[in-house]
Amino acid sequence: MKLFQSALISFLIIFGVSANKLPKYKDAKQPIESRIKDLVKRMTLEEKILQLNQYTFGENNNPNNIGPEVKKLPAGIGSLIYFSANPVLRNEIQKKAMEESRLGIPILFGFDVIHGFRTVYPISLAQACTFNPELVTKACGVAAKESVLSGVDWTFSPMIDVALDPRWGRVSEGYGEDPYMNAVFGVASVKGYQGKNLSDPYSIAACLKHYVGYGMSEGGRDYRSSNISAQSLWETYLPPYEACVKAGAATLMSGFNDLNGVPATANHYTLTEILKNRWKHDGFVVADWNAVAQLVYQGVAKDSAEAGLKAFMAGIEMDMRDNIYLEYFPKLVAEKKIPMAKIDDAVARVLRVKFRLGLFDEPYTKVLDENERYLKPQDVALAEKLAEESMVLLKNTKKALPFSGNIKKLAVIGPMAKDKENMLGSWSFNGKANDVESIFEGLEKEFSGKIQLNYAYGCGFEGTDEKGFEEAIAAANGSDAILVCLGELKTWSGENASRSTIALPAIQEKLVEKLKQTGKPIILVLSNGRPLELVRLEPLADAIVEIWQPGIAGGTPLAGILSGRVNPSGKLAITFPLTTGQIPMYYNMRQSARPYQAMGDYQDIPVEPMYWFGHGLSYTTFSYDEAKLSAKKITKNEKLTIEVTVTNSGAVKGKETVLWYISDPVCSISRPMKELKYFKKKEINAGDKTTFKFEIDPMRDLSYTDGTGKRFVETGDFYIHVGNQKVKFELE
Ligand code: NOJ
Numbered sequence: 001m002k003l004f005q006s007a008l009i010s011f012l013i014i015f016g017v018s019a020n021k022l023p024k025y026k027d028a029k030q031p032i033e034s035r036i037k038d039l040v041k042r043m044t045l046e047e048k049i050l051q052l053n054q055y056t057f058g059e060n061n062n063p064n065n066i067g068p069e070v071k072k073l074p075a076g077i078g079s080l081i082y083f084s085a086n087p088v089l090r091n092e093i094q095k096k097a098m099e100e101s102r103l104g105i106p107i108l109f110g111f112d113v114i115h116g117f118r119t120v121y122p123i124s125l126a127q128a129c130t131f132n133p134e135l136v137t138k139a140c141g142v143a144a145k146e147s148v149l150s151g152v153d154w155t156f157s158p159m160i161d162v163a164l165d166p167r168w169g170r171v172s173e174g175y176g177e178d179p180y181m182n183a184v185f186g187v188a189s190v191k192g193y194q195g196k197n198l199s200d201p202y203s204i205a206a207c208l209k210h211y212v213g214y215g216m217s218e219g220g221r222d223y224r225s226s227n228i229s230a231q232s233l234w235e236t237y238l239p240p241y242e243a244c245v246k247a248g249a250a251t252l253m254s255g256f257n258d259l260n261g262v263p264a265t266a267n268h269y270t271l272t273e274i275l276k277n278r279w280k281h282d283g284f285v286v287a288d289w290n291a292v293a294q295l296v297y298q299g300v301a302k303d304s305a306e307a308g309l310k311a312f313m314a315g316i317e318m319d320m321r322d323n324i325y326l327e328y329f330p331k332l333v334a335e336k337k338i339p340m341a342k343i344d345d346a347v348a349r350v351l352r353v354k355f356r357l358g359l360f361d362e363p364y365t366k367v368l369d370e371n372e373r374y375l376k377p378q379d380v381a382l383a384e385k386l387a388e389e390s391m392v393l394l395k396n397t398k399k400a401l402p403f404s405g406n407i408k409k410l411a412v413i414g415p416m417a418k419d420k421e422n423m424l425g426s427w428s429f430n431g432k433a434n435d436v437e438s439i440f441e442g443l444e445k446e447f448s449g450k451i452q453l454n455y456a457y458g459c460g461f462e463g464t465d466e467k468g469f470e471e472a473i474a475a476a477n478g479s480d481a482i483l484v485c486l487g488e489l490k491t492w493s494g495e496n497a498s499r500s501t502i503a504l505p506a507i508q509e510k511l512v513e514k515l516k517q518t519g520k521p522i523i524l525v526l527s528n529g530r531p532l533e534l535v536r537l538e539p540l541a542d543a544i545v546e547i548w549q550p551g552i553a554g555g556t557p558l559a560g561i562l563s564g565r566v567n568p569s570g571k572l573a574i575t576f577p578l579t580t581g582q583i584p585m586y587y588n589m590r591q592s593a594r595p596y597q598a599m600g601d602y603q604d605i606p607v608e609p610m611y612w613f614g615h616g617l618s619y620t621t622f623s624y625d626e627a628k629l630s631a632k633k634i635t636k637n638e639k640l641t642i643e644v645t646v647t648n649s650g651a652v653k654g655k656e657t658v659l660w661y662i663s664d665p666v667c668s669i670s671r672p673m674k675e676l677k678y679f680k681k682k683e684i685n686a687g688d689k690t691t692f693k694f695e696i697d698p699m700r701d702l703s704y705t706d707g708t709g710k711r712f713v714e715t716g717d718f719y720i721h722v723g724n725q726k727v728k729f730e731l732e
Helices: 002-014 032-042 045-051 087-100 124-129 133-148 169-173 179-194 230-246 268-278 304-314 324-334 340-356 377-390 439-447 469-477 506-516 555-563 698-702
Strands: 053-058 079-083 108-111 207-211 251-254 284-286 392-396 409-413 452-456 481-487 522-527 543-546 622-624 640-648 654-663 675-684 689-696 716-722 725-731
Touching: 032 340, 045 053, 045 324, 045 340, 108 340, 124 133, 124 169, 124 179, 124 377, 133 179, 133 377, 179 230, 179 675, 207 230, 207 268, 230 268, 268 304, 284 340, 304 324, 304 340, 324 340, 377 555, 409 439, 409 469, 439 452, 439 555, 452 469, 469 506, 481 506, 506 522, 543 555, 640 654, 640 675, 640 716, 640 725, 654 689, 675 689, 689 698, 689 716
Parallel strands: 053 079, 079 108, 207 251, 251 284, 409 452, 409 481, 481 522, 522 543
Antiparallel strands: 392 543, 622 640, 640 689, 654 675, 654 716, 716 725
16 A cells, blocks of 8 residues: 555656645645644644544444444544454545545544454563563564554553552553553564554554552552652652653553542543653543543532543543543533633544554455464464463472472362453453463473373362362372362453452362371362462462463463473562462562551551562572672763673573662651662573673652652662672762
């Protein structure tokens, strides 16, 4: 198409037909800003308002859905949520926009492509546990390509909401508890989706969500208030957004939450003052689903018209599926409640993303057969790699793992063992259970002819039915070890999936208690979308492997970990509290006023969580030499390098992630106990050593912000934490 268009333009020029006859906005040679200006000038108010509106389209149960008939769609609509994977249908709809709307403005097709399209990758929380952002960039690149080939130009991803409460179902959708991790993995995914250039054939626009503070929805309940101090907002919740905006993220989505009383969807401070004025974001913000209408429920608007007005004036350019902008804006503009200049700016922002995506010049998508679009061998291999690096060996005692030659028969028990559907995790609309390799299938592949697998269902995910226990115990008695595969249904994670406890249902715990009585070694495999309360299960298990919701390719990597073909290298991107009552529990808390003798902590349980952020075992051991500083003192315009040499002191090759934290013991504002500033993962052969380096840039790594976002650097002592060392240096 692109080729055809430029050939046409050259033809017109050669034969004396001036290309200038093309309206400027249609001329691919013109700079984008001139094209936008030209187009906005030509648009009627109605056409402009349509651009600010998003419809839904496809087969779902949403009553607002306009149904599958293309003819019912207004040709001039700005965007569609495209609940379909059919490129032919997309092209048909797009044709209508290009040919039947007066100005031929392409529609922007958006969809929730969260952890892969058809090639479903591990959930985002698991991706963060790889500590390997390069893999995440690649996976998002594959998701982008599959999206484009299915008719999608824009994904509502990544979610970069720092989340400290694992009761919240949406912890599975983000990158865990740490702001730096959310920034690094958010940027990695923006790079993957958007590619080098948004106009590349397989790039799609990213959407940072849910701006901002949604991850702090009170008590882990969804859609509630987020009470976040100005200090924490700037310190913890905004930094991932700032990093991703700087990385060029095209769009953002506002949260459902209110932020200290002001709904995120009507928040002028965050949407306009910070995002547009300070950070100079020039793309657009879409409201979350129904979030404009919900301003009425949230008690800041008396009706839909006021809700629309508030959202728009605060800085929401696109109304997702509510049709409020469409219905009320003509009147609001006529009454001068909405200035025309504001409409023009919003329209320009939407058009900018469309121009940058190249949609005006290449509105249609290539139509390929399904087998050419999805599940390409190299993309499935990537899914396997990502799953492999995301799995975390939480516990390994009595040499339970990897299996030695002593295991000839393995009992494989539990609701997760043969499950496929739940391995996909939430938000995997185009994922198919049939594409998933189950745990059992992975084991069969790995151990065929070597270990006899004795399968028993055991119990369901929940309920009280113990009928399967007897068969499970028999399988266990007839085996040398027991692999118990437990976990969560995929519907227990994601939106509107908060849980009052992070423990697994009692039936699953009871199954393990019964199996323990056989005296056989127990290896627990967990597949879940949030940290779990393991206080009762952990003592029963000799080893525990966390596989998260690994997507389509989890069976083989897990089997590899069990056999020892794979050395586990994942580390937790989120703390596992000991009990639900210990929430919130995260590594970068501020210092207590009485940080000794467990003062102030819950007096009825231990102080420590089950597993801290960063925990993850390996089959080898890594020993750290003494860390070396390039200087003991620096000024704020200098850089400081710290290096540590790490030796693989065990018997097998392995990957180590070195985490570099900083703490500031004396500062005008009490700082977190330590903050992650950098990490690097490297593979080291047995017996070899490698040096890891961290270059400290004082403005980036030692500064802190106040509650207005102003950055400061204070002189004095700082500590770098690496491995179990704490190294002091001074900023003078
Ligand atoms: C609501 C969810 O909060 C958001 O994350 C999602 O992108 C939209 N619905 C669209 O499906």
